[in-house]
Amino acid sequence: MDLPVTLWMWLLALSPVFILLILMLRFNWGAADAAPIGVVTASVVAFIFYGADFNLLALESAKGIWNAIIVLFVIWPAILLYEVTYAAGAFEVFKRGMQKFTPNELLQIMTLGWVFTSFLQGITGFGVPVAVAAPLLAGIGVFPVWAVVLALLGQAWANTFGTLGIAWQALVLSTGIGDTAYFIPTALWASGFLLIIDVFTGIAFCYFYGKMAAIRKGMPAILLISLIQGGGQMIFSIFDPNVSCFISTLMALAAIYFIGKLPFYNTPWRLEDSLIMDRSAKHGHEEVESQMKMAEAFVPYLVLTLATMIFLMIPPVTQFLNSWQLGFSFPETQTVYGVINKGYIKYSPFSPLTHAGTLLLISSTLGYLYFRSKNYIQPGKIIGILRKSVEKTVPSTIAVVALIIMSKIMGGTGQTTVLASGTAMVLGKYYAALSPGVGMLGAFMTSSNMSSNILFGEFQQMTAKLLNLDMSLILGAQTAGGAIGSTIAPSKIILGTTTVGVLGQEGLVLKKIIVWAILSATFVGAFVMIMTILNGG
């Protein structure tokens, strides 16, 4: 590859991301409006300056559409699940149930937005935690935009080892550290950084809820939860990284019940002037008080958890269900600068029977049948549920498709590589401080910690070798940065804004969350830099 890494090429590569961010943050455009402009910019830059031909653009776009269809297959049933739950009046039951569980409003929010979201990330991922938790938070009275912010924050730390370690496996495979002495140190650095991010998450939840007063009230819970979640993950990652997140989040889910019973948390407590709480509106179902019990309201979510465990955690079942895969073949393409996109016999195979979307579809269908059998949903309401689902899902489609195509074109023409390697060249040893930033950029571009590790794992490894940096430390920072970046990934934000009905306000969500993301990445980066200096770098 003889791609010139110059300031001019770097600025050109930055332009699609820059335009996307400016349109969303400065002009408050929704992602559906801003992303197509980003695609056009990336395509023009690719065609004129990065030596991409017509064929390459067409094939990378096709890959993008295919990947987007797989993502949309999560969004569509996630909305259906929300509409079924809403129509049954279950959100009002959640609210009442949460008050019985603990009368402390802050702990209620932390339970749904952090502990439950982390648990879902531990087993499902693919944006499901955001799509499921955001409406639950809105249901207990959190403003919809804030519900999305909290759900995004809550799942972040669990991204690397969550979804049964899929992002971790991607890092191990792309760097080849599986059978080397780097394996355990990298796992420990990664889980150590994620523990810090987990603590930051708890602090952010409290800060957003009620600044210092809430931090004081929430601190014991923050320490206990993050110790169980992040600390547990760190210990289990030594033995089996693939289930370390699942086990620790399951333990936290059990522990939160006892935390709620502690004298410090079992008395009524809430801040009336909390900026994230909607004190005026009536939430949930508007009809007479439902006879539904809390456990019944959770039926679709229990089905989701059980189905995920059966479909994804029993190897023979998973192997059998995974045997049916759909995918298209793609030929190898190359730019005039020698950036090669390898050919595939079956590109990004879609396994419909084990896909998160199928699990959501099963949960929403069985949930509907249960609610209908108990008469919590009136006959004939199914048409309204489906109509509302379509109205919510259609507007997010273009945004998801465009964002993924943009990342494919940028990746396939070398623009993403120029962005990362240009930065590394200029910074030298100080690159260590920016290593989580590169992981974050990857997750922002691709909306996935796993894809960020595939995109930049090997690059970070090569840069660490070239600059004589601690490879395990840098790779740990890469995947931690990817986890942080999952909070600002536009496709994930859309999942949340779609499910709570504030589509188009992605810029507002991004504005609220980006400071946390930058601060977290800066903290991890500073830590990596200090360790590099201490190691004699």
Place this chain on the structure above:
Amino acid sequence: MKQHSYFQTDVGKQTISGILTIGSLPLLLFSREANSLEMGGLGLLLLFGGMLSVPIMSRSKRRQV
């Protein structure tokens, strides 16, 4: 009150944009196999047309308001 058909509503128009955008996939995929520049060109036209129609519709609606 006059009833609008689904495709006259905002969601309906976005549905058309989505169908055009995602509908370009077979054209983009098979243009290479068929070695047809026209098919690929039509695919990209549908793709960009479908995508860009969304911000164009939003801007023109905002201007009317």
